[in-house]
Amino acid sequence: MKKRICILYTGGTIGMVPTEKGYAPKKGYFYDRLRAIEDLNEPNMPDWDMIEFEPLLDSSNIAVDQWNQIGRAIRDNYDTYDGFVVLHGTDTMAYTASALSFMLEGLSKPVILTGSQIPLCQLRSDARDNLITSVLIAGQGIVHEVCLYFGGKLLRGNCAVKTSADGLIAFDSPNFHSLAEAGIDIHYNTDAIVPPSKGVSLNLVEFRQTSIGVLKVFPGIQFSLFESIMTESLKGIVLETFGAGNIPSYDDALLPIIKKAFEHGTIVTVCSQCPSGTVKLGAYQTSAALTGAGAVSGYNMTTEAAVAKLYYLFSLDLDRDLIKTKMEENLRGELIK
Incomplete structure (x- = not known):
């Protein structure tokens, strides 16, 4: 047939x-x-x-x-x-x-x-x-x-x-x-x-309208300009970092912002700007503090996949801790550890 x-x-x-x-x-x-x-x-x-x-x-x-x-x-x-x-x-x-x-x-x-x-x-x-x-x-x-x-x-x-x-x-x-x-x-x-x-x-699973953002780190970035968006209404953010998850340490301006977002319930997922390779939080000093601030690793997920995955998990009405856990799990072949 x-x-x-x-x-x-x-x-x-x-x-x-x-x-x-x-x-x-x-x-x-x-x-x-x-x-x-x-x-x-x-x-x-x-x-x-x-x-x-x-x-x-x-x-x-x-x-x-x-x-x-x-x-x-x-x-x-x-x-x-x-x-x-x-x-x-x-x-x-x-x-x-x-x-x-x-x-x-x-x-x-x-x-x-x-x-x-x-x-x-x-x-x-x-x-x-x-x-x-x-x-x-x-x-x-x-x-x-x-x-x-x-x-x-x-x-x-x-x-x-x-x-x-x-x-x-x-x-x-x-x-x-x-x-x-x-x-x-x-x-x-x-x-x-x-x-x-x-x-x-x-x-x-139909997606719900959810406040999700993408922030790309670049040399000279003034993190204070983005602090105003880290409110309780922001549910998830994909942070595109250098290399294996590295961020500039400019007076440690970013970490307090991430901690503030985490306290508001925002899921911060760290991805890499590099097309290939994986995020390894803690491999370098400049990335280790992200975990302590409440961020999760996107490993080698694309930004596109990380954004869609956040929409999906929030649409399931899961609690924040379970969403954080599942962001680091391979659900549909999107994450290759």
Whole structure:
């Protein structure tokens, strides 16, 4: 029996058309463009349907409400289809992939995010290959998690980051192997693929609107400028530090702020600005005090994954200590110790 794939078209460059104000999505346009691609209708391809979101969005405008909308579309159609392809803009695709990986508990089918750097309607577009290969991967059913396919590589969704604004190989997974590479054939890295969830039904955890921030440390940073945001309303913050978790010690200005945030109940998660490698709190004197101030290690999580994980854990109504514990645990393959 042929596999059935659901294509969720949320917007993004892949389906945009030229306008007087630049590229923009056009309602009702993209389905006919897909039907015109002969390869998508070949006998060896899975059958597919498309759900077009309303409104179509540039991915810069995608946030918690849109993550929940995508999650609901997968949940509501989960029993009808063998896999899902989410067409999405590239700017926040890694954030959405991370969010979906946490939202979709008990997932046992492929959910593949993809898009393009050049619209399908343009010459030299990368959209055609990204789309066709994503549909094939979703139909093969070898992966059973949220993934991101782009430029010939299948990446774990919550380990992916966007690395190029204009290159056709726009995403990478600095701390984890690719799950597959597409050349003449699609070669899967079977050792890296997690087994499907068995005996568990899909459960969607919708994210709540939660006050979460990201603070990037830089030379000369005046920490006092950020003290005003460390209020009781700030639930979580991702601190992007140097190297393995190091911070400048300028008169120890940061630590009192972190302690204040901790006292207010804020979860401070330390990630690294380095694309690869891991945070090791305490490896250097400049990082040891972060633990004493109440911060937790993000190890080698991407900032995208850390933000999505905070949204997820706060949406579960867990107490602060349990959230701190789970931020340092591997829940969906996002953390490689």
